[in-house]
Amino acid sequence: MFRGRYEHTVTDTGRVSVPAKFREVCKDKYGDETFVVTNFDRCLIAYPLKEWNRIENKVAELPQFRKDVISFLRYLMGGAVDCPIDNQGRILIPQTLRKHAKINKELVMIGMLTRIEIWSKEIWYEEESKMAYEEFKKSSEILANQGL
Amino acid sequence: MFRGRYEHTVTDTGRVSVPAKFREVCKDKYGDETFVVTNFDRCLIAYPLKEWNRIENKVAELPQFRKDVISFLRYLMGGAVDCPIDNQGRILIPQTLRKHAKINKELVMIGMLTRIEIWSKEIWYEEESKMAYEEFKKSSEILANQGL
DNA sequence: GTTTAATCTGGCATAAATTGGCATAGGATG
DNA sequence: CATCCTATGCCAATTTATGCCAGATTAAAC
Numbered sequence: 001m002f003r004g005r006y007e008h009t010v011t012d013t014g015r016v017s018v019p020a021k022f023r024e025v026c027k028d029k030y031g032d033e034t035f036v037v038t039n040f041d042r043c044l045i046a047y048p049l050k051e052w053n054r055i056e057n058k059v060a061e062l063p064q065f066r067k068d069v070i071s072f073l074r075y076l077m078g079g080a081v082d083c084p085i086d087n088q089g090r091i092l093i094p095q096t097l098r099k100h101a102k103i104n105k106e107l108v109m110i111g112m113l114t115r116i117e118i119w120s121k122e123i124w125y126e127e128e129s130k131m132a133y134e135e136f137k138k139s140s141e142i143l144a145n146q147g148l
Numbered sequence: 149m150f151r152g153r154y155e156h157t158v159t160d161t162g163r164v165s166v167p168a169k170f171r172e173v174c175k176d177k178y179g180d181e182t183f184v185v186t187n188f189d190r191c192l193i194a195y196p197l198k199e200w201n202r203i204e205n206k207v208a209e210l211p212q213f214r215k216d217v218i219s220f221l222r223y224l225m226g227g228a229v230d231c232p233i234d235n236q237g238r239i240l241i242p243q244t245l246r247k248h249a250k251i252n253k254e255l256v257m258i259g260m261l262t263r264i265e266i267w268s269k270e271i272w273y274e275e276e277s278k279m280a281y282e283e284f285k286k287s288s289e290i291l292a293n294q295g296l
Numbered sequence: 297g298t299t300t301a302a303t304c305t306g307g308c309a310t311a312a313a314t315t316g317g318c319a320t321a322g323g324a325t326g
Numbered sequence: 327c328a329t330c331c332t333a334t335g336c337c338a339a340t341t342t343a344t345g346c347c348a349g350a351t352t353a354a355a356c
Contacts, residue, residue, distance in 0.1 A: 014343090015343095017305075020303060036151075064262065070260075073260040074260065077151050077260055077261060078258040081169075086345070094152075096153050159316065167313090167314095168313060234334070235336075236313095236335090238314090240333070
């Protein structure tokens with residue numbers, strides 16, 4: 001499972017190293033070296049290809065002209081791009097996605113078990129400071145209610 | 149399946165490159181290089197020919213006497229035009245369709261699994277910004293309901 | 297503490313994709 | 327039939343993606 005937070009740099013062509021730990025998980029657990037990256041709220045999320053296909057297949061079964069399904073497709077599927085890992089362990093994040101998440105030079109990758117969140121470093125620190133004690137208390141309660 | 153969002157430019161004669169990824173899917177999955185493009189709401193949609201035929205067949209089985217069905221179909225079927233991909237990987241979007249979607253110079257193509265949406269860039273960004281938190285939450289619920 | 301290995305980053309060279317332009321072909325219109 | 331408009335094919339310039347090499351940095355091993 002993906003865990004931990006890493007800060008990396010993006011080249012001006014949009015390439016970033018995927019943290020070695022994440023690559024390892026991707027290969028060992030999913031037998032593959034491709035991520036699918038899409039936009040999500042104020043950041044990007046990356047799924048291992050296999051995990052993504054699972055989602056796609058489920059969504060493909062929904063009625064394709066239902067309003068909520070359309071907006072879902074437009075937003076999440078519309079953003080999704082496969083990003084294979086190259087020989088140096090990097091992926092290329094396309095311009096449209098970089099623009100969406102306001103990623104410029106430095107970013108933060110956060111392991112979230114089955115997926116990875118990718119934030120612009122600036123925005124991440126902003127978000128982190130907002131997500132202060134109150135938020136934390138709330139989340140802790142949820143955890144507690146789950147018996148943890 | 150089609151996924152990802154691409155911004156492209158239209159020549160003054162109405163030709164646009166189909167993103168390489170989409171061409172690839174079209175050829176590999178449908179063994180064909182022709183799209184059927186039609187009007188839809190505030191944008192256009194493009195289906196690979198085979199997929200379009202599947203829809204046509206389905207439609208043929210629908211109850212013909214229902215007024216709303218008929219007018220929706222008139223709308224959808226009426227606008228449909230075959231757009232073969234040329235040697236440079238481009239299609240020609242006819243004037244009537246361009247006008248319908250207010251496509252001028254720049255457009256956005258959005259992969260939606262079995263079909264592609266084509267938006268005027270301006271209108272797309274309008275739409276995207278409108279699709280704010282509420283919409284997004286709704287989509288996320290779909291995700292949640294799919295166990296994701 | 298030094299050596300070794302692995303990871304991350306920047307740069308360059310090549311390949312592929314995208315776009316603009318021009319010339320010709322084909323139809324429609326008067 | 328001449329003229330106009332649009333469609334189509336093709337070339338060339340530009341931009342973007344990809345592969346690979348090498349230095350810099352970090353972590354691991356001895």
